Amino acid sequence: MKSFDEIADAVAGVPFMSPDQGHIVYEHVRRTAPARVLELGTAHGVGSAYLAAALPPGGQVITVDHAGAAYDPSPERVLSQAGVRDRVEIVRQYSSYTWWLKERLAEGCEGFDFVYLDGAKNWTIDGLAVLLIERLLRPGGWLLMDDLHWTYDEVRDREVSDGVTIRGLSDEERAEPHLRAVFDLLVVDNPAFTEQRITDDWWGWARKRLEGEPVRRGSVQIETTKSAGALVANGLRRGVRAARRRVRG
Template structure:
């Protein structure tokens, strides 16, 4: 049984990454020879496990991934999941007290600064967190590196979490609640930073951009 099949068998019901998305990621990794990779938002760690399995198949590479400290309370959490799958050696998870943006700051100010080929961005989703997060990821991404944005059309108003916690939407204007913030960042911020729109994948609600090579 392949590790992908093992993830499906043991953790197929866990949110959020599906097998078709994982197969898509595998193709992307192989086509672009991705090795030094990062991920924003791991939740239970299912997406991290799929990425680690891809790196294990390649016998090369490492994933650095970020989420909030509350992710430790998930059942199973990322550490339990990776240990069970024998993939812990491929992943370094960071548990942020408040925000992954401060954890990225720690990497940015490290000497020598780590550099990555690829970022799977699936965290925050609001204009503030994703917008600033993209700027910080850019500082850690090698020239020619790729960012894959998830949930391109996510909105606060359409989110089950915010629907169940309406008080958390009160500080936001109506247009911000209704605007797909990730798409707005795709349309405005990333071109401003010099990124090329490689391709959008509507079936997966994802968009791929490439950092300028120079």
């Protein structure tokens, strides 16, 4: 196990996970000691580095991104720089991680203890991904969804974002946060999940219910690690997006 400070120094300046977010993920892995971790959406590999560094002895991270994903610096370089390359399997041979999940389900994969979903941020892709993740997550294992309030309005100047052609989306699809819809509609009311919570209005957590554990649906705990000023700023951004949706409606 490497210290948080070692990893933070090794990945300093590399997008996309901030040190504050990295610390939350690192401490979660240290506390829950998962043997098998799955990350969907690799990018530069910063998230993988924090995840791998906190693993118990013998633990492994598998990180999956679509075959066309190309980042500079590469995840191979970032993970080597952080000294955790040997703990991470990088997969980039699929058009979408949903197909990779389908293959693991078909082969009877032994499952995962923690899944970090930080990929397409798209209802079609990630809605299916969450349903497959639930099947592959071991009882007691955790799902963490990033970017709950991200919208395509933030990248309107791009043609494509994470494999999704933006010009093919309706105005409503561009303005509404897809991952928040996935969390609210497919996770919160799913009887397989419990202990749902939202951190900093950006991360959605849920634990897969243990066998025999009572079903608890629809109750979401809200928590924050940010200052009051940051929360106000986030609220204003959400208000602007809601106003845009009303105008388009």
